[in-house]
Amino acid sequence: MRQTGPYNEKVMDHFRNPRNAGELENPSGIGTAGNPVCGDIMEISIRIEDEVIKDIRFRTFGCGAAIATSSMVTELVKNKTIDEALAVSNRAVAEALGGLPPVKMHCSVLAEEALRSAIDDFRRRQGKP
Amino acid sequence: MNMKPIYLDHAATTPTAPEVVQAMLPYLEGTYGNASSLHSFGREAKTAVETARGRIASFMNARPEEIVFTSGGTESDNFIIKGIALSRKDRGNHIITSSIEHHAVLETCGFLRKQGFSVSFLPVDSNGLVNPDDVKKAITNKTILITVMHGNNEIGTIEPVAEIGSIAREHGVAFHTDAVQTFGHVPIDVDELKVDCLSASAHKLHGPKGVGLAYIRTGTKITPLLHGGDQEKRRRASTLNVPGIVGFGRAVDLAGTEMHAESSRQSALRDRLMEGLLAEINDTRINGHPIRRLPNNANLSFAFVEGEGLLLSLDMEGIAVSTGSACTSSSLEPSHVLSAIGVPVELAHGSLRFTLGRDTTREDIERVLRVMPGIVHRLRAMSPLARKGAIS
Structure with a gap:
């Protein structure tokens, strides 16, 4: 694949044209991962109906890989059940992007964590009376 | 293009x-x-x-x-x-x-x-x-x-x-x-x-x-x-x-022949670049000394965004700059220089260094000024750090 800087064309496509960027109004759950001091923070909001992720949005402060992994994880889990979404690993996100430079693999970890955090938030809200 | x-x-x-x-x-x-x-x-x-x-x-x-x-x-x-x-x-x-x-x-x-x-x-x-x-x-x-x-x-x-x-x-x-x-x-x-x-x-x-x-x-x-x-x-x-x-x-x-003329030409273009970016993009700061500085150097921090995203976006426009942070290599530690001058860490992550040269023209600088606000705006729209209403 053609390289642009450290990234392949698929990563650059998701950086240039991120899928599902933004935030949902009245989400079923919202989660974040990372922190601005480290230079990466991801926020994922989800709308869940009957255990299915019907809609999902992300907002990311971070490098090109952070934006691309956020975009990819939203694409991978949209319209999936929660259980299916939880089975998506950071490695699967990186592979779906055609690979990431080794120093950027932590971005895919953040994407997985942000998604799990959003699902946890949904579960917490469900548990409330 | x-x-x-x-x-x-x-x-x-x-x-x-x-x-x-x-x-x-x-x-x-x-x-x-x-x-x-x-x-x-x-x-x-x-x-x-x-x-x-x-x-x-x-x-x-x-x-x-x-x-x-x-x-x-x-x-x-x-x-x-x-x-x-x-x-x-x-x-x-x-x-x-x-x-x-x-x-x-x-x-x-x-x-x-x-x-x-x-x-x-x-x-x-x-x-x-x-x-x-x-x-x-x-x-x-x-x-x-x-x-x-x-x-x-x-x-x-x-x-x-x-x-x-x-x-x-x-x-x-x-x-x-x-x-x-x-x-x-x-x-x-x-x-x-x-x-x-x-x-x-x-x-x-x-x-x-x-x-x-x-x-x-x-x-x-x-x-x-x-x-x-x-x-x-x-x-x-x-x-x-x-x-x-x-x-x-x-x-x-x-250098002996051109240094003096180039120094004043480049510093004028550099000032135009810094002032233009400051005027066009909110929540931006200039790093380094206002007067005692290299004639060709502009270093700015753009709040709520990360430098590599800016660099890649400029690269797509054919404009080559450098991040003020070390994010391209390890993504964690921001620049020791920006830390030493007291730039807050999250702001340091959103820094770019523009360094001009003999081949830099006025039109080059104007083009950077035309594309840069849109690039920052696009990345800020995606950033969870951007305060609502704080962005032009």
Whole structure:
């Protein structure tokens, strides 16, 4: 694949044209991962109906890989059940992007964590009376 | 899109000037002698080297025998700092430097620390200036070397080298400055700067890569880094890089002719760039000294976004810049220079360095100003840090 800087064309496509960027109004759950001091923070909001992720949005402060992994994880889990979404690993996100430079693999970890955090938030809200 | 690429990363390296290439070609082709050989081939090479040495020496008000050619700025820094430390280790083990030096200086000092030397890393103010009084206070009877850079490679601040040099002299301490970013861009006179040693590199002033110099003032004892032959008066063994040195000499000639005009032309364009970005993009700050700065350097932080995203977006527009942070390599630690001047960490992550050059035009700067607001806006729209309503 053609390289642009450290990234392949698929990563650059998701950086240039991120899928599902933004935030949902009245989400079923919202989660974040990372922190601005480290230079990466991801926020994922989800709308869940009957255990299915019907809609999902992300907002990311971070490098090109952070934006691309956020975009990819939203694409991978949209319209999936929660259980299916939880089975998506950071490695699967990186592979779906055609690979990431080794120093950027932590971005895919953040994407997985942000998604799990959003699902946890949904579960917490469900548990409330 | 078929736009002319715009290179705004001249602090990383500059395009080799055509005149430099022309000057080097004969020494890559027919004139291949080893400058140490006694026969005519060697003498021809030697003459070319000594002509370049003489021109470069006079450009910085040094004597030709005070110039040692090296492989570049990093080697010069290593040679001088280690060489002075070793030659003076019987007199003391303390080195003073600043916290915003290039890694070639910081890592060398760190290495010496592991070898038993002690190193003081002086703080800088919010503009990146070292306070000469701090230097004076840091000197002990064990201090053998002070090394403070001339112009900072990230934020462009020009340090009070001459004042620090006076202090070093009063205390009999050797003084080195890394002038890699200033050499050929601002006037350098080793007597006015009161330096004992200085590092410079050819490729930062349109010369070739792989050649630099270490200025060693007459009477300054220094232990070599490279042992072997008798080249460079036994201060640096290795066959002389004749084409490189000839190219360096030609680059210095060009700098001597153009430096003053280019300095004012580039600083005017640089000011237009900084003012334009500040005016067009909210939540933006300029890093580095407002006046005492390299004529070609602009360093800005754009809140709520990360530098690499900016860099990639500009690259897609054919505009080459550098991040002020180390994010491209490890993504975690922001620039030590921006941290030292007190830029908050999350803001430091959103920093870009634009460095202009001889080839930069007014139209180049206007194009950057046209595309940059949209790029920042797009990334901020995606950023969870962006405050609602804070963005134009």
